[in-house]
Amino acid sequence: MNQATATATxxxxxxxxxxxxxxxRASLFSSPLNTLLTLLVAWLLLxxxxxxxxxxxxxxxxxxTTAQECRASGGACWAFIVxxxxxxxxxxxxxxxxxxxxxxxxxxxxxxxxSCMRRFWKPWLGLLWIxxxxxxxxxxxxxxxxxxxxENDRWGGLPLTLILATFGIAAAFPFGLLLALxxxxxxxxxxxxxVIYIELIRGVPLISLLFMSSVMLPLFLPEGFxxxxxxxxxxxLIMFAAAYIAETVRGGLQAIPAxxxxxxDSLGLSYWQQMRKIILPQALKVVIPPLVGIFxxxxxxxxxxxIIGIFDLTQAAKTAVAxxxxxxxxxxxxxxxxxxxxxxxxxxxRYSQSLERHLQxxxxx
Amino acid sequence: xTNKRTSPQAPKRRLSxxxxxxxxxxxxxxxxxxxxxxxxxxxxxxxxxxxxxxxxTGFDFLDREAGFAIGExxxxxxxxxxxxxxxxxxILNTLRVSILGIVAATxxxxxxxxxxxxxxxxxxxxxxxxxxxxxxxxxxxxLFFWYAIITESMPGxxxxxxxxxxxxxxxxxxxxxxxxxxxxxWMIGGLGLAIVAIVLCAHWARKRQEATGQIFPLFRVxxxxxxxLPLAGWLVSGGSLALDMPVLKGFNFAGGITxxxxxxxxxAGLIIYTSAFVAEVVRSGIQSVNQGQWEAAxxxxxxxxRMLRLVILPQALRVIVPPxxxxxxNLTKNSSLAVxxxxxxxxxxxxxxxxxxxxxxxxxxxxxxxxxxxSLSISIFMNWYNKRIALVER
Numbered sequence: 001m002n003q004a005t006a007t008a009t010x011x012x013x014x015x016x017x018x019x020x021x022x023x024x025r026a027s028l029f030s031s032p033l034n035t036l037l038t039l040l041v042a043w044l045l046l047x048x049x050x051x052x053x054x055x056x057x058x059x060x061x062x063x064x065t066t067a068q069e070c071r072a073s074g075g076a077c078w079a080f081i082v083x084x085x086x087x088x089x090x091x092x093x094x095x096x097x098x099x100x101x102x103x104x105x106x107x108x109x110x111x112x113x114x115s116c117m118r119r120f121w122k123p124w125l126g127l128l129w130i131x132x133x134x135x136x137x138x139x140x141x142x143x144x145x146x147x148x149x150x151e152n153d154r155w156g157g158l159p160l161t162l163i164l165a166t167f168g169i170a171a172a173f174p175f176g177l178l179l180a181l182x183x184x185x186x187x188x189x190x191x192x193x194x195v196i197y198i199e200l201i202r203g204v205p206l207i208s209l210l211f212m213s214s215v216m217l218p219l220f221l222p223e224g225f226x227x228x229x230x231x232x233x234x235x236x237l238i239m240f241a242a243a244y245i246a247e248t249v250r251g252g253l254q255a256i257p258a259x260x261x262x263x264x265d266s267l268g269l270s271y272w273q274q275m276r277k278i279i280l281p282q283a284l285k286v287v288i289p290p291l292v293g294i295f296x297x298x299x300x301x302x303x304x305x306x307i308i309g310i311f312d313l314t315q316a317a318k319t320a321v322a323x324x325x326x327x328x329x330x331x332x333x334x335x336x337x338x339x340x341x342x343x344x345x346x347x348x349x350r351y352s353q354s355l356e357r358h359l360q361x362x363x364x365x
Numbered sequence: 366x367t368n369k370r371t372s373p374q375a376p377k378r379r380l381s382x383x384x385x386x387x388x389x390x391x392x393x394x395x396x397x398x399x400x401x402x403x404x405x406x407x408x409x410x411x412x413x414x415x416x417x418x419x420x421x422t423g424f425d426f427l428d429r430e431a432g433f434a435i436g437e438x439x440x441x442x443x444x445x446x447x448x449x450x451x452x453x454x455x456i457l458n459t460l461r462v463s464i465l466g467i468v469a470a471t472x473x474x475x476x477x478x479x480x481x482x483x484x485x486x487x488x489x490x491x492x493x494x495x496x497x498x499x500x501x502x503x504x505x506x507x508l509f510f511w512y513a514i515i516t517e518s519m520p521g522x523x524x525x526x527x528x529x530x531x532x533x534x535x536x537x538x539x540x541x542x543x544x545x546x547x548x549x550x551w552m553i554g555g556l557g558l559a560i561v562a563i564v565l566c567a568h569w570a571r572k573r574q575e576a577t578g579q580i581f582p583l584f585r586v587x588x589x590x591x592x593x594l595p596l597a598g599w600l601v602s603g604g605s606l607a608l609d610m611p612v613l614k615g616f617n618f619a620g621g622i623t624x625x626x627x628x629x630x631x632x633a634g635l636i637i638y639t640s641a642f643v644a645e646v647v648r649s650g651i652q653s654v655n656q657g658q659w660e661a662a663x664x665x666x667x668x669x670x671r672m673l674r675l676v677i678l679p680q681a682l683r684v685i686v687p688p689x690x691x692x693x694x695n696l697t698k699n700s701s702l703a704v705x706x707x708x709x710x711x712x713x714x715x716x717x718x719x720x721x722x723x724x725x726x727x728x729x730x731x732x733x734x735x736x737x738x739x740s741l742s743i744s745i746f747m748n749w750y751n752k753r754i755a756l757v758e759r
Contacts, residue, residue: 026484027485030485034485038488045491187393203736203741204736205698207701207704207712216411216729218414219415222413307704307705331510331517337506338502338506341502342502345500
């Protein structure tokens with residue numbers, strides 16, 4: 001067979017299978033159905049995209065100073081965003097002090113980006129997190145180093161969303177890990193407590209937990225003792241995310257072959273040593289993609305705190321929209337913050353995909 | 366290898382910290398103690414606080430007059446009705462939007478998932494752009510966006526958009542033509558009869574195929590029955606069927622079916638958001654089926670439709686059903702975001718109720734119980750379905 005191919009002269013493939021024409025034939029017009037679909041989609045895009053580009057950019061107004069001026073242009077009113085960007089990004093934080101939430105935001109983003117790089121995966125990363133979160137706390141609250149004190153009911157916008165998400169993940173992850181281990185435990189009482197908690201939380205919407213934290217928690221606590229609204233919302237988010245993290249980690253624990261447990265047993269390791277050195281490193285690696293999915297949903301779910309009146313990014317946009325002098329530009333405001341949410345969520349999900357490829361050690365098929 | 370229990374010098378069991386079972390007992394008692402104490406502490410605090418604030422507990426308030434109106438309801442309701450009935454209206458509204466959302470998101474999501482895998486470059490690019498954008502923007506924000514689009518950017522009823530005859534889109538919501546008349550009952554009867562006949566026919570066809578190998582053209586027969594029987598119902602009833610077209614009267618529409626802006630925004634948001642997730646589930650299901658299965662099915666001469674139905678789908682469904690279940694549960698739970706745009710679902714109705722009565726604990730218990738019931742029913746049904754389609758291993 002080899003000889004036969006060796007003697008044959010190599011002909012170039014037919015021209016219609018090469019280059020741009022070949023590509024179009026193969027991927028756009030390979031069959032009558034495909035041609036029809038291509039034409040249909042192309043027609044749809046032609047209907048939508050030019051109109052959108054025109055509205056978004058060409059007829060958009062970036063510099064108007066009043067709403068009337070903006071409305072006259074007939075396109076998107078980005079001047080509204082220019083006018084309101086401080087309110088949307090930082091909420092009602094004292095205007096002159098807004099460099100502090102800005103710096104806090106940068107620190108939070110930096111620590112998240114650092115944790116994503118493998119060269120930072122060292123034991124001291126935990127310390128770095130603690131340092132960064134403390135620094136964020138100092139910047140936001142103030143009251144020390146000559147910074148004026150700012151009550152946390154004036155926090156708002158993007159830093160608040162990031163704080164809710166990062167503190168939420170940082171606290172929910174260990175809690176969820178313990179719940180997952182508890183659910184796999186051989187002790188029936190521990191298992192029952194964990195199962196009831198996980199199933200109860202996963203069966204109800206986050207809103208009901210947020211309502212619970214805002215309406216019921218004050219009733220739960222002894223008289224005269226109260227937790228502020230932001231912390232209560234944070235607790236609800238942590239409780240909610242922990243149940244989902246627990247279920248995901250449990251999936252990873254179930255994927256570890258029994259031989260690993262037996263091997264660890266035979267080495268005489270204690271339960272916690274086994275978990276820390278043998279089981280969890282393998283189990284967590286398996287569940288990185290769904291875990292990142294949960295982090296992304298937690299980030300998106302922070303927007304629900306709007307419903308109990310916390311001034312996060314979404315609430316800030318709603319407030320900007322409600323300004324009587326600038327009525328009727330909700331679409332612009334919502335698109336703007338949708339873009340912010342999208343940037344964060346999309347880059348995290350892309351990162352998780354690349355991580356999955358890097359950590360591939362040949363365990364999968 | 367001497368077994369501890371059978372060896373002659375089995376040590377007497379002593380209570381010792383080194384005995385795992387003793388330790389496990391101590392841990393469990395400790396944990397139950399802590400949890401029990403925490404619950405007792407919270408309950409006693411709550412009872413004390415309620416006593417101080419003079420709030421009576423119990424579900425008696427359900428029988429009192431609600432006194433607030435609900436924008437839309439599938440059963441008769443007026444402010445003179447009780448809180449219990451108001452909450453029931455809320456539950457029905459939640460179910461209505463969830464069921465419609467689940468059906469539509471499944472259909473749209475399946476189409477998108479298949480489109481994303483299509484060999485057509487343009488189609489798969491458009492599908493994946495849609496999926497990425499919709500998955501990565503919070504649902505609540507999408508709801509606000511659609512609601513703002515409907516109420517702010519849509520024209521008033523007088524110059525409503527009219528994409529199809531009888532369909533009006535305005536800032537008062539969506540108007541669709543309705544159907545009424547005696548023939549409707551007959552036609553629904555015919556449709557029911559057709560479904561029963563198809564189920565029986567499918568059963569008979571499978572039995573016959575197993576016995577003789579003859580294939581029955583079930584799809585064509587089913588399509589015929591679905592069309593012919595309702596049509597027969599229409600003829601029998603004498604054809605008294607009237608289209609109820611919405612018409613502009615004064616400042617608003619009369620007649621037809623109305624989807625309020627809240628309902629339309631919620632439904633659109635839920636469908637658009639969830640369908641992106643459903644699409645990913647469907648895609649991973651189809652991709653999980655080995656390429657060899659397609660080739661083998663082709664080798665025994667099946668047509669592409671039969672390949673998909675007999676070989677690929679049964680295998681893909683095993684991967685699809687569990688994550689699909691959680692998407693359905695998510696959609697149902699996400700419908701609670703209705704409260705943010707003012708659609709009267711259960712959360713919104715109970716929220717009004719507890720603001721009026723102060724019965725916070727009971728209200729939140731009702732919400733949680735309602736969602737737990739719905740969640741558990743969906744997961745029981747889907748687990749049953751999952752078991753039915755699961756691989757039967759030897």
